Amino acid sequence: MSRAVRFERYGAPEVLAVVEVQTPVPAADQVLLRVRAAGLNPFESKLRRGLFDGQIPVSFPAAQGTDVAGVVERVGEAVQTMAPGDEVFGASAGRGSHAELVLANPSQLLVRPPQLDWAVAGGLWTAASTAVATVEAVGVQAQDCVVVAGAAGGVGCLAAQLAVHHGAAVIGVASEKNHAWLRSRSIVPVAYGDGLEERVQAAAARAGGRPTALIDTVGHGYVELALELGIAPERIDTIADFDAAREHGVKADGQSALADIVAAVGQVAALIVAGAVELPVAATFTLERVREAYELLEASHPAGKIVLMP
């Protein structure tokens, strides 16, 4: 037996419990990981609250978590690329990384470089791949001025830094408590709220031009803002407002738009190891404190990732 997070009905974080479950047995082509770190993503909250009821099948008791970093505990008989003791990161097979032990497919795992912190490795899969997808979607180039909405969030902080890495001027929309961090990563911070459009235009003018692309990780009118700023629809990407994407014909490319998710995650991990990109870890929690972890994710907006460390 081992411990894992489960919920028996849709609801707020209070429906989450850590329970004893049968330790999963790897299929021939799977590995069993002892979880060292497993990131939280807003998708998990939305799923648990029942927002995808009827669209994404959920059977109770249901598990949470996809992002994972851990140590290979057992390998299926057909697995030849990994062995017990290997340190890896990536995605769990299906949901369930918020646990002591979880199954994974070797094709969705990367070897953890020793310089890559466990908590960072455990929070990378979704945010890194999605950030790469958004930057590719708007085709960031060195001469661009890119606006990133939600620039201190898990996806946004990586997308903004990747755009900087491409040589673009980057304006990051975030609350003021995150502005110092954005400046430290060469991102021009702009606070959201009344007068946002004027502040973005002024920041772009100071950078020598006007906004040429916008990556929206928030929703709530950023697609419309981008159009008002004169950005071409094909240079606007939202991962949070699919109605606006349909209505205005802008892009809605996220992780699933990528041809090779593993390569994208590996690319970001290499940049982190090289010091060119940072993934801040806002907070870590033990498995037992999973409710607090999701309450933090859902109530406030800490910069970077929240990670469970069983």
Ligand SMILES: NC(=O)c1ccc[n+]([C@@H]2O[C@H](COP(=O)([O-])OP(=O)(O)OC[C@H]3O[C@@H](n4cnc5c(N)ncnc54)[C@H](OP(=O)(O)O)[C@@H]3O)[C@@H](O)[C@H]2O)c1
């Ligand atoms: N389609 C996909 O493939 C895909 C993949 C991953 C995520 N997503 C979606 O993308 C969204 C972001 O995910 P995430 O993991 O980055 O979430 P996150 O880490 O919770 O970050 C969200 C950020 O939004 C900022 N924010 C809140 N209100 C804002 C506003 N009005 N203007 C600007 N920024 C605001 C917050 O920062 P402040 O502290 O600065 O307020 C927070 O850091 C979620 O809806 C998620 O479901 C989609």
